[in-house]
Amino acid sequence: MRENGRRGSGRSSSRRSSSRRQQNEPQNSGFGLAVMGMMLLGVLFYQSDDLKELANPLIQKGKNFFSEVQGEQRGIDEVYAMPCMQANIAKILVHTLYNDEVLESSSSGIWYNKYYEVLESKEKFNYLTVDLAMQPVTNELASQIISDVLGDDYTFNLALSEEMLAQSIAFESFLEMYYQALITIGQAENVVIKDISIVKTPASYSNLEPLTVLTDSGIYSFSGLILDPLTDYTLEVAMVGNEILGIMQMIDTKSILEECYISKIDGDTVWIQFGDNEIAYQNKKLTSEHEGSVINLKVEKGTIIDFVEYMAGTIDTVLRITDSYIEFADTGKFSYNSDVNITDYTSSGDWHSFLNVSSGAKVDYTLENEAVKALRIIEKPSSETVRVVITEDGLGDYFHSQVQIEALADCELTYNDQTFSFKKGDVWDSELFEWVDDQNKLVVNAVNDGLLQLNSITRSSANPSYTGSVEVYKDVNGYTVVNEVSMNDYLARVIPSEMPPSFGLEALKVQAISARSYAVSRQTSSQFVKYAAQLDDTTASQVYNNVEVDELAVKAIKETEGQVLKYNNNIVSGNFFSTSAGHTANSGEVWASGETFPTSTPIYLSANQQYEGSSVVENMQSEEDLMEFFQLAPSEIDAFDDHAAWFRWEVFYSVDELSHVVNNSIERLTGQYSHVVKVLDSENNWQIQTVDNIGAVLDIEITQRGEGGNIISIVVVGQDATVEVKTEYAIRTLFAPIQKDSAEPPIQIFRADGSTVDNMTLLPSAFFSPKINYGKDGNLLEVTFYGGGFGHGVGMSQEGVRGMVNRGYTYKEIIEHYYPNSIVEKL
Template sequence: MNTSEKIKIFAMIVLVVFLFGCSNNMVIKEEVPNVKQETDVLEKERNKETNSENERAIYEVDANIPVSRALAAKMIALTYNDYADIKTMDREIQYEDVKPSDWYDMYINAATVQGFMNGSGKVFNPLEPLTYANAQTLLERIAEGKFKVKMNLSKEMQKKYITYNDWVNIYMRLLSKLSGEKSIEEAYGIRERGFVLVATPANSTELDAWEMGTDKGIYGFAGLPMDAYIDKQIRVLLKDNEVFAFLKIEEEKPTITNVYIADTSEDEITIFVGGVHRTYKSNNNFSGEKGKIGDIQIQAGSLISLKTYEEAISGRVLLVDSKKIELEGKGHIEFANDYKLYSIVGEKPQWCSLSNLTIGEDIGRFILKDNKICAAIIEKKPTPNKIRVALHKTGFTGLVHQEVKITSDENFIVKIGDEEQIYKSGESFNIKEEEEKLSDQIPRVKIRTQSGNGKLKVLSIQRNGQNPKYRGTLDIVQLDQGYSIVNELPIEEYLYAVVPSEMPTSHGLESAKVQAVTARSYAYVQFYSNRFHTYGGNVDDSVQCQVYNNTPETDISIQAVKATQNEGIKYNGSVISANFFSTSSGYTANSGEVWADYADKSFPSYTPPYMVSKKQFEGTDFGDLSKEENAKKFFKATDIDGYDQEFGWFRWNITMSLEELSASINANLKQRYAANPKLIKVLDENNIFRSRPVENIGTLKKIDIVKRGQGGNIMEMVLIGSKATIKVLTEYNIRFLLQPKQYIEGKEPIVINLSNGSTMQDYSIMPSAFFVIEPNNQDGKLIGYTFFGGGNGHGAGMSQNGVKGMVDKGYNYKQILQHYYPGTEVTKIY
């Protein structure tokens, strides 16, 4: 054994003694032990690690990377927060040496705000290396007294900079102990992964700063020097899509499997994988391999070998999950472990996900390797002529059915594999009687009426007390835990039963035309989203997409769909997702003043030009509704000539005591904070609202409305309680916390008084955020509030009851749509 090997063993022994010294005490000892004895100890600990997955916290780290305070802040911040939450967290730090443009700014902000790290006066010293003494302090703060963390270090050792492998292993061991019976991935979302690093901004213009292209996709690597590992297979720890820690190089001459060969020349080959292109030098001419799928072995920018695969299958995609795909007539085909998905529709290849494999469509080739799908090449854009709808159980409680019974008013055909059986009118098919015939190669039952024009009734589902009937065909799809039921039919016929389920056909034909066009636009967008591919559907039949066949089709809904055939709403040539709601207050809202940004959760968010606040009444307006005095006049006014004025929700009022409001707030606060911490902020000791965990404000003392949108909708509200004062952002959070619902046992239900004289009780959400408040006092003391409001729903886009009002005033469906979605055109979309 040479000297370097002895030193390496000794280093590992020191680390093992630290990590496994005691269950409640972590100790590093500096004396040199007997090498043979400690090697045996190390082996025992490795065996212990193998026997208990949760104890797996010693990593083979091989990296000469300095551990800066900034890098430590990144690891701590990602441990306790999702990447998106860190990115959108309010910036509270004011260090002179940390700027918002620095990669480490958001991590230092999170680590500081959450009390793990702090600076020295006005500076943080982000690039200063972490010492063993610094590490000791950080570990103690993270342990929070649950474990005693102690390093027996000399004064000289305390001042030394901690090595990267020591830091990673010590830190991960502590997280393993803190996670208890859970794995580190379950507790903190930190997972280990290996991949080939293909590109960084050093060799690719397709990547942004601190982005790396790999054979598994694009990941962030802020603060870690990764350029030296290009064209190597490496192992890392990940949190979300950000590299949490680098572990080691696994292969100097790696093989990248299932790449798309984008271009070739006599001495070069350009591949596309993981979202980036990369060109390698080659001693061979691979000109004939362009457009194929292949495995390549590489080394330092050169191609060592290439093997391509040409065996392919195709067909309509009927179901896709992470393990398999079902193609029509071919049954289930498994995905290879390293499968990759590409689209060559458009000017350049695209890196795809499973949702891009549109259900019901034959869109490309599936390349086979060892009888498994190793890659898919999407070659054409699907056209939504038909749509596949995954049907919920009774009450819209889930898409996995334990029983399926189907009948029809006419003869119908049940097909299982190649076998067809005719059932007579009134007979019923029960999946339980035929399930033994199903297998991986015959995973579904297909049912259609004999004429092709009749309807199939599902006896195992109820909608509004009746068994629903469906046009088109029904597929019963075998899943791991039960069955899904998928209704396939032309998209126009699908709309027959969407229109009456979303808008009363009593509103008349012209109103139904409006709903038909908006529903068609929405379905078009949802078809391409393909969110329900694991159930075999493009969409579902609930409010997650749009409600379908909860109310049966009517003559009016059929007429409306046919009169607007293929028409949708476009803005600048693209079909919009046409949002709508029940009833307006007399104004709609800017969408960005209603919803937080989907990607980064910031609020307010961007408002498209076609989703702006619009006046919904005729006559003189009330001035700027973002001002409280104007909003009060408007929402208490009952003589407005509004498009929605004939409907009870146009104006409403609710009275609740402080006790009732407190109960509602405290019952729902934890859930709303968890949904997006940035949108619930707590007043701290410095009188600054900051995002902090909160579950209870105590007894409500006062409500303050802080900010309104252009349409008068409340965007920000402050709730002052005996235990905490919070600022609540977005209309949904406000409405959900102030539920007009009785949470106090034994007390009368909360009553909503509507403008048409009717009442509602214990509503599950405040009807809208378009309201004002008036205090109720008794003997000079505040005892509660009365809410005077208008409308029902989020308030962005089209008011369905407003449509009826506009029709009554003589507007046609195109005029109405262009009123609610300004700047758009109603035109054929497919």
Template sequence: MKKYMMLMVFLLMSTLLTGCASSQQAKEDKPADQVNHKPNGGENVPNNNAEKDDQVISQPYVAQADMVITRALAAKMIALANFDKSIIQTSDREIDFEDTNPDHWFDKYINMVVVNQWMLGSNKQFHPLRPLNNEEMDTLSKRFNLSLETLGITYEDKKSPVDYKDFLTFYEALCAANNDDGGVASRRLMVFATPANSADLSAWHMATNYGKYSFEGLALDSFMDKEIEVMLRGNEIIAVKGVTLQMPKLTNAYIERIKDNKAMVFMGGIGRELTINHDDYKDVEQVIGDLIIDKGHITGILLKENRLSDKVLLISGTHVTFENEGTYEITKDAKFYSDMDGVQWKSRNNIIVGYESADFVIDEKGRVCSAIIRKKVKMANIRVLISTLGFKSKYHQEVRLTGTTDYVVTYGTQQKECKAGEEINIDGTYFDNQDRISIETKNQGKLTINSIKRGYGDMFMPSYRGRMEISKTDEGYLIVNELPVEEYLYAVVPSEMPSSYGLEASKTQAVCARSYAYSQFYSNRFCSYGAHVIDSVSSQVYNNIPENETSIQAVKATHKEGLTYNGNVISANFFSTSCGFTANSGDVWAHYSTKEFPASSPQYLRSKPQYTQGTTYTNLADEETFRKFIKDDSLNSFDKAFGYYRWSVELTREHIEASINANIGKRYKVQPKLIKTLDNNEIFRSRPIESIGTLKDIGIYKRGQGGNITEMIIEGTAGIIKVSTEYNVRLLVTPVSHRQGIDSVPVKLHTGKETTVKNLMPSAFYTMDKVYDKEGHLVKILFTGGGNGHGVGMSQNGVKGMVDLGNDYKQVLEHYYEGTVVKEIY
């Protein structure tokens, strides 16, 4: 047995060393604070377990002799029990072992466990490929306050390699102790392809019936065409718990063709040619089917050739509603494809609601089991989800409406004719035989929803162009307004930009709003509600201010125009008010993938002055230069007439301390790399922190080119912390009160008014003037700043200033988004 184990360790080491050179890190989409214990989906697949219709699930078994827990694999498992992979990948490398380097797949995991002192090395060695022994597992359990004895784990020789099953028992207990913070789940997958049989897969990646997963450090080729139960976090497989089916059914596979006893099958993003070992088949192309595969041979085929195509009104993880065909259940193992440009693996979000673009495959039980996207949708109409009063919810408990002209309510096969001004109350009687009704006016009238109000102070009952769809759910009624994109913009532009700023300002907003709508339309993120966008700030505000002559004229004058860069439509960033300088995007947000900060900035989102006369400032990164700038009254800034152009607020030490301690632990969990603690070697390291203790001092460490604070130093009795990004800076030090019974502190605007902010400091463009007592203890700080918002891209109030100076909308856009081109985008 020992000889066999040594042979397996040798083979595993060979696999690890040959695989790590070409290993590619898998990208993660979910931020750490959104991960949970629910089964996680693979790439572009609904987050549900596959149905096992007509299958008998055997008890999982583990061939323990084939499973070796090396120290590298243990490091991976421990790291992923505590952090999302994206955080692990982007954490600062601190280790300097001689037997690992950044090219090895395990290096990042070793770095994470060593930094957190969960595992250690010695004499410049970590010994990543040595099997973890029982003594080391016992040490790990104690570091996480777990008892092996309580878990029923015993061993005779502390230096012997850990038993695979024992380590899984310990690991599952660790994940359970982490609660939702662990993010580790179990799932059953069928292994369809690995790099061993597909050149289209990079090292440590495999295709399954739920998409692509990575499996760094594991040997999974022996599980080909089998269903296995795994532990995973996101798309990273952590461990194999066992084989659940030797010959599983591969459901709803895309079969490109069957001919001459061979089938080209597409699953999980990978195509694979399989032989058919019987004669009971027919030549077909581009069909969906269920397959039984045994050792690379198809032993059974069930083709699913019943299809329908119709306009999709809503598509969720459980059902799809068609305009004419009604509502169909979607199977839990449904697969989505596109064959517009070769076969591609897709998700339900790629099926744009409001259009007919896909063939839906219906199984023998009358359920949708697959869909094939056949054509790209060209944007024309947009579907808007209408919120309740105050934009508080998507679900309405009451719906009352009327029309400015006669209108028709269609429910099932029935229609109700209503007169202009006649109010109807939508109740359950309209949904006796269906869960959705539609309402349309005659003669291009508008529908007014009397059960909600809009405007600042809830001043009016909003009226809408287009048609309304109302669906009944357990939570309440959903209201979707479908109308042409251009007409939608009529009521977006005044809601986002005051019409009093003039026609050119409204044209500017129209182009930006159209660009944003274009991006949101194709992201289709509200498809579960039957919409492309929502009418609140979660998309862009719609009909909170009614359309008017100026907004309509602005939209018509810029018909179909959007903002492009290198030929691509951009979702242009904008904010409320500048301080007279904008910021580089890379000085505000960390890189979306690497999380590096500061990051690079595209040409159209770079810092630049926002004034025409006064002292020339080119770089406000220097502290004294910025202080001089923020107090310079000679600048003829585009934003100077607005209150937030300059502001001030005075906060006590106790107020600031409470704000920091209320938020710093949460912000560390979101992105540890942006919250660092000074260690004994006077190096800032990413370390867990829940509180700074008592605030002793605070200071500005770095500014961006535009003057915004990029890094701040906070000194407390629990340590010295460096905080990065403007959002963290604005959230941790804010006028908002985090002390019970104490009100938030109002911000004084340079126009003489005072205002109370909701969450953040108005901007990160500010200086600090600190007051200390006789003993040198911090007492309070006066913050003097400028601007409102993140400071990247276009200042909406600055647009007003530019227009007043005679600039037209294209000149304004060229100023704020350098290098962009305004042109028709659809």
């Protein structure tokens, strides 16, 4: 629940004594041997379902083994001595010296294989081989390893007799020497020495993954160690990233758990919230009055033996965070200090600034001079409800000039801490309402599954209705409207807005899982927190409540209740789009990350073939191959999307039309998207510069394609300026086939089914090949774009889902196809 470690230069500034030995250490030397024996003999069997049955015999075998290996020699620490196996050394070397090269183990069940796979390529440590993985490290071998780490510039020898050099070294002793060696050569920056309290291990808490441990400061991995006997102990450990390398020392047989949120008290049992995990303890001290408090606890053997009440704060839920204030659900608005301290006590522990905090987060905050001084994150937003900011008509702005709410059933209206009845047929109007100064929030609750209709906006030529509650915030720019709704009701209004029910139940199940995954993953985003929301109702998130609820969509939601897309045990965004051209794109080759493009791509959003059989294209980044690919008729390729109108398309531009569409958007692109749209200067360097016109287009050149065939960089040579444009959105905007001169005929896009579409505000996709005809002067005369697909091309193709359903695939098979290496699991 706190980060005590500092990187590189030495020990952490801990809440506990810095003394390396405490008076309250256990005095039973057999305990250290028990842990040694379990580590030595238990690691290969660690994934057994019942560690308890293994523990006692392993402890006794461990005692016998070490009495034989060490004789009467106890090593550096009479109280706690962990054996040092060569496998542990392999892990430490790789995490500290070659952390970027850590591989996934090629042999299931053996935790150390991936480390030896890295060391095999390192000549310096080629004497460490996997066949000796479970052999103890002798003082002599430890000396050799430290010498090799230090290099030729240093001399290191243990001044020990031959007999002592042959003895095994204690883990603690090796870690201490190794850490000092890293400091000496300046490579200790990734190592953190910190105090942790062991809360639960997989042996006593089934929610944990194998070889992970729940501590007071988060969940960590601990392969090669046995921590079960140390539950509720306080340890000093060495770590790299999320991996515990080893125990430096045992500080206390009790835990001090700081700033614990007490979620429930029931007689002799107390439940404490550790991020997403709720852990029960026996209670000897707390009363029911402490429920909902933040308290410092002392724990021993699963029992709370003492406590100190934390400095009084206020527990509330974040609604909005703007540049000038934070608004809480119960206590209202407060300004905040520029240096406000934000601490994340959840399991992920990854919120450290206002850029992370999202609407709906439960927090404990403290004030200083009526301004928020500290914000402690207790719970991330619940996945049971969703907060959606509703856009107004027209340009889709988040501020409304007027709001009218009609009750379609008896409801309740809350304003200024008072609740009033809001009867069926009543209409509330923001312009007629008498607002009180500094009371700028009004909430209308639809009770008993009632509906609230927004008469001030239209969706598909009708006034949309909403379940849950509708919140109205009055601001200087107008009114913000937020709908807080249950997840299932939200999905019921997303799915038919995003996918036609005519696609069938199995397809709608895929859409349900994808939409649910997207919503849950975005609930922890701060993108819309200034509007008191987690998502919006447009394609910037997911289209919400544009059409009526469909019963088949409701059935799909129920039959996939709570199911989400996961990768590495984390819920991931289920990105989707309309139609593929026969191949999807890498996400990192579609969207920029800040100033960086292209970026890395998670495997579940990687480029993949979207047709049956062997590949019809040798190289999806070859211009020649792609020109042929994009001119294939649907009947010539067994693609999942081959039935869709947008599977293939083409658009023709004369030089005048191309110059017209490019110059329509170039000022906005060079101004607002300057990180991906650059202008060539007189010295042939790409620069940030706003231009309003590049003149007649003389040529275009594709300079880079993604692995899936999508264009990620294109250069347009104009008579007055040359621009380089990156990312699919900027490219689709640049060539948007729309004729804005009413005196000229519209620009037409021809589709695979023979139909045409006039004047589009975006090119259908960035999957296309330009066939250019040049004039006698060598400049572009006309061009035809042969392309395919509709949308960004990342993740799941909705038309592809339809095609896979028609081929007999199940919804889970479809999900696994579109999101490789992911799994479908319950929340």
